[in-house]
Amino acid sequence: MTRAAVPIAHCNACGAKVEMRIPEGDTHARAVCPACGHIQYQNPKVVVGSVPVWEDRILLCKRAIEPRLGKWTLPAGFMENSESAPEGAAREALEEANARVEIEQLYTLFSVPHISQVYVIFRARLLDLDFSPGIESLEVKLVEEQDVPWDQLAFASVRRTLAHFFEDRRTGIFLPRFGEIRPPER
Amino acid sequence: MTRAAVPIAHCNACGAKVEMRIPEGDTHARAVCPACGHIQYQNPKVVVGSVPVWEDRILLCKRAIEPRLGKWTLPAGFMENSESAPEGAAREALEEANARVEIEQLYTLFSVPHISQVYVIFRARLLDLDFSPGIESLEVKLVEEQDVPWDQLAFASVRRTLAHFFEDRRTGIFLPRFGEIRPPER
DSSP: OOOOOOOOOBOTTTOOBOEEEOOTTOSSOEEEOTTTOOEEOOOOEEEEEEEEEETTEEEEEEEOSSSSTTOEEOSEEEOOTTSOHHHHHHHHHHHHHOOOEEEEEEEEEEEEGGGTEEEEEEEEEEOOSOOOOOTTEEEEEEEOGGGOOGGGBSOHHHHHHHHHHHHHHHHTOOOOEEEEOOTTOO | OOOOOOOOOBOTTTOOBOEEEOOTTOSSOEEEOTTTOOEEOOOOEEEEEEEEEETTEEEEEEEOSSSSTTOEEOSEEEOOTTSOHHHHHHHHHHHHHOOOEEEEEEEEEEEEGGGTEEEEEEEEEEOOSOOOOOTTEEEEEEEOGGGOOGGGBSOHHHHHHHHHHHHHHHHTOOOOEEEEOOTTOO
């Protein structure tokens, strides 16, 4: 996922050059504007996605964009302002796979601190078989467990979510899962 | 929680005035700089927190700051860059209640689309009784279920998380929960 945080050089309220310092009463250095006093915060971004299920198969997308072009992923992307997390996950399934899903349950949450991202992945029901590659996908397909391309998955969050999913499916009890992804994982 | 998104007027890379428009290949309007081409994205902020448990009691904090000054809350606050969600939740317990917690399990996720926030709350174990109000709290205390000040809770995410928690505690099965908070809830 792109949109890496870039250093803030100018105030986004007035355009003056900012200083990085810890404001009074705060605990972290922030971009503080000496001209107008505005503080611009930088916080982690949320990536929302889903495991769309049809019978015993799940929907995977082959990425048409960097990073990880050509690798396989679950439909997921940056959550937008003014939407809920499940709305964002459903939007990404539509954008990446022209797929309609019903979000069923919160499933995994993976933090990726070195790039300040949080993956939130829901279990979902694929509503029909009328899916096709969206502009960010080269290919979209339903796969059974034995056909998951484990060594061709784009992100650790996707790999770990799928491993938990198939493990939990055997017991029928889907536990919420959380974890951290640290280099060299990505 | 404060830090409401403010309109972006100037490019934070070069300081020029930005235009709000949909970049090529994008689906949403962004702050695009006509001078240097930089795109500044705005995305939802994550609030991380915990339900710290000691025997049959949970830890609540009375807010010393706006919004909702004087109301009761679970220890929670904005997730920072370069930390994981459970690290952030533990940090907030330490900052708001001088409390050491062990994060145990992902529990609730509430989206608050009208202010572009996502609450992620974990179940946690309070590790000792040596807690006290942090700078953002007027008072910190352990309460049993019957003593929860339901009409004096600061946020809907806190109220709903606690309601789920006590419901699930009766069965011993803590299900992951997600939901949306829309006005007039807050």
